Amino acid sequence: YDVASPALPILIMDSLSLLDESSVHRIFSCLSQVDAQTLVSLASNWPKLCAVALRHLTLKATTHLAPIAAILSAGSCQYLRSLRVEGPLDVSHVKLIRRLVTLAPRLEKISLKNLNLGPSSDAQALRSLLDLVAGCETLTTTNFSGLYWANAPPTSPRQEAEGDGDVQNEAAGKGEEAEEEAGGGEGGERGEEGEDRTEHPSPMALASKTGDEEGSSQSSGSRSWDRGCLSFFNVQQDAPAGDLTLGTSAVTSLSLTHSGFVAPLFLHSGQQWSRPFLQQLAHLDLTASCKEGLGLKGLAEALPQMIHLRTLVLAGNGMGQEGLQLLGPGLTALRSSLQMLDLSANGLGAEGLEDLSQILDGSSKLSSLALRGAWIGNDGVDALISLLETIAPHIEDLDISQNRLQLPAVRQLFAAWPETPRLRKLNLSENAVFGAWSSREEEQGFARAWEHFTSKITNLEALYLRATMLGPNLDVLPRVLPHFPAGLKELSLAASQLSAEAWLSLSEFLPAFPKLEVLGLVQARLTDQELPELCSFLRRYRALRVLDLRGNRVSPAAIRTLDQTLRACGLDLKDLRTSSRPTP
Numbered sequence: 233y234d235v236a237s238p239a240l241p242i243l244i245m246d247s248l249s250l251l252d253e254s255s256v257h258r259i260f261s262c263l264s265q266v267d268a269q270t271l272v273s274l275a276s277n278w279p280k281l282c283a284v285a286l287r288h289l290t291l292k293a294t295t296h297l298a299p300i301a302a303i304l305s306a307g308s309c310q311y312l313r314s315l316r317v318e319g320p321l322d323v324s325h326v327k328l329i330r331r332l333v334t335l336a337p338r339l340e341k342i343s344l345k346n347l348n349l350g351p352s353s354d355a356q357a358l359r360s361l362l363d364l365v366a367g368c369e370t371l372t373t374t375n376f377s378g379l380y381w382a383n384a385p386p387t388s389p390r391q392e393a394e395g396d397g398d399v400q401n402e403a404a405g406k407g408e409e410a411e412e413e414a415g416g417g418e419g420g421e422r423g424e425e426g427e428d429r430t431e432h433p434s435p436m437a438l439a440s441k442t443g444d445e446e447g448s449s450q451s452s453g454s455r456s457w458d459r460g461c462l463s464f465f466n467v468q469q470d471a472p473a474g475d476l477t478l479g480t481s482a483v484t485s486l487s488l489t490h491s492g493f494v495a496p497l498f499l500h501s502g503q504q505w506s507r508p509f510l511q512q513l514a515h516l517d518l519t520a521s522c523k524e525g526l527g528l529k530g531l532a533e534a535l536p537q538m539i540h541l542r543t544l545v546l547a548g549n550g551m552g553q554e555g556l557q558l559l560g561p562g563l564t565a566l567r568s569s570l571q572m573l574d575l576s577a578n579g580l581g582a583e584g585l586e587d588l589s590q591i592l593d594g595s596s597k598l599s600s601l602a603l604r605g606a607w608i609g610n611d612g613v614d615a616l617i618s619l620l621e622t623i624a625p626h627i628e629d630l631d632i633s634q635n636r637l638q639l640p641a642v643r644q645l646f647a648a649w650p651e652t653p654r655l656r657k658l659n660l661s662e663n664a665v666f667g668a669w670s671s672r673e674e675e676q677g678f679a680r681a682w683e684h685f686t687s688k689i690t691n692l693e694a695l696y697l698r699a700t701m702l703g704p705n706l707d708v709l710p711r712v713l714p715h716f717p718a719g720l721k722e723l724s725l726a727a728s729q730l731s732a733e734a735w736l737s738l739s740e741f742l743p744a745f746p747k748l749e750v751l752g753l754v755q756a757r758l759t760d761q762e763l764p765e766l767c768s769f770l771r772r773y774r775a776l777r778v779l780d781l782r783g784n785r786v787s788p789a790a791i792r793t794l795d796q797t798l799r800a801c802g803l804d805l806k807d808l809r810t811s812s813r814p815t816p
Contacts, residue, residue: 289332290316297328304331314341326361333364342368343375485515510537520548528555535562541569547576547602553584560591567595576604576631582612589619600629604659608632610641617648624650633661633696639669643678646685655689661698661724666712668705679711686715693747694722703729703756706737713741720745724752726780731757735765744772751776755783760790767794771801780809 286309291300303309309332317329333339342365365374516538522528528551535541544566549555555578563570573592580588585608592598601623608616616632630652637645642665669675695717702709702725716723723745730738730753751773758766758781770776781791791810798805 572600574602585615608635637663646681665700699727709737726754758784
């Protein structure tokens, strides 16, 4: 029944109080919190029914306490799974929440947003609540967002808009969707499509820009790595060390993104409470949270204690070569455990890559490395080749996008590419991979380098070539297209400026990948005129399931025609992604 419908018989509402607990559970299991509360409010035994029915509860400063208190008085909230608390709260709210946490034996997730932990009586009550949260053994995910250690709450509209893990994920999804609608996103490229900057800012400026503009779209506040996920997002000012022990007994994944207390957290890594906490960490995300030298110093001291760390994300910190040298001994100590390392947007440059090659030498378990926007440039190709030779035997996922590699450097890189037998995913986006050469000899030299390169990545499954100048250079297409890895399952040609002539070359020379499932053509400058060529091109890929056409000037009628034609040919697309409106 629709609880908002006036046609709902009142007799059914009155009879709810006569049902046993199992029947009520079945009735309310599919209802949202608002619907459940509306429904049971019409029955005489509503507090007890609410206690049985509630799965997810949100408490704000404007929430009336009397109904919640009545529910708690009726019995245990035994089916409550998640609790979301949004400040500012007073002492009465906090006491009620403490009782709620105590009476919820199956509580798995708590999200705390915009809470003032500064010097006040309310803050002391909140800290006692955080202590209770830390001791809750059933929790698997704890999200902290917009916490501040001051007397005044944050006033930034962005800070007010940022939410807990669920809100962040929702906002991130909407942000990515909006970006992709405008042609700035690509489904399989994990946020690699950044704004096109004509020149690189300083490392510190880049880090500040990352934190201010990218926000939650670059960081997921909650990630279900393992049991015990502790997430902080957008935390204001430096936190007292005593408040940083929250939930450390069961935490294996710590996300501290765009926050300000990395320095005090790791500078206290020598204290007794922190040693077992650091040793059990498996996943650590410090995106845009180590911009200060003090934070890097503390992290450098703490890294050797993280003996089980498998994932380390340090993107957007602008540390440069000096910061990497500071972290070098700690990263070296993680050679036996570290599997994924993200150093994107840190301004490493050629010198930083040389240091990184030495640091990773002997890291037999490293399977994923992200160097997006690392300022490699043409002068860093030799260092990049040396790094590749170090990680080549075991690397599976490599991201070197947004590094402004130009044609001569790209040719040198491809010609010296080592054997990478385990490489499954490669991101070359926003590098001048397929530019126009000035002479026929240079073009032929590039074709030979590309052929050598593709012979070393025979097991590749995902290739991202966003904005690599593939479409405009028609002369090079017949030389490079036949040598694309035949086992590709995902291919991105976003922002490739594919004309009708380019589609003819693609149809003629690109291999008929038998396993291709995902094809990204975001902002590829497609129009209704190119769709017939696109349709002829797609008929060869019988395994294709996802086609991304967002950010193209294609009419809805043409999209419908394309979908119908492909289905008539036996191509069963599960997901045809298009913009809500054509890009102007």
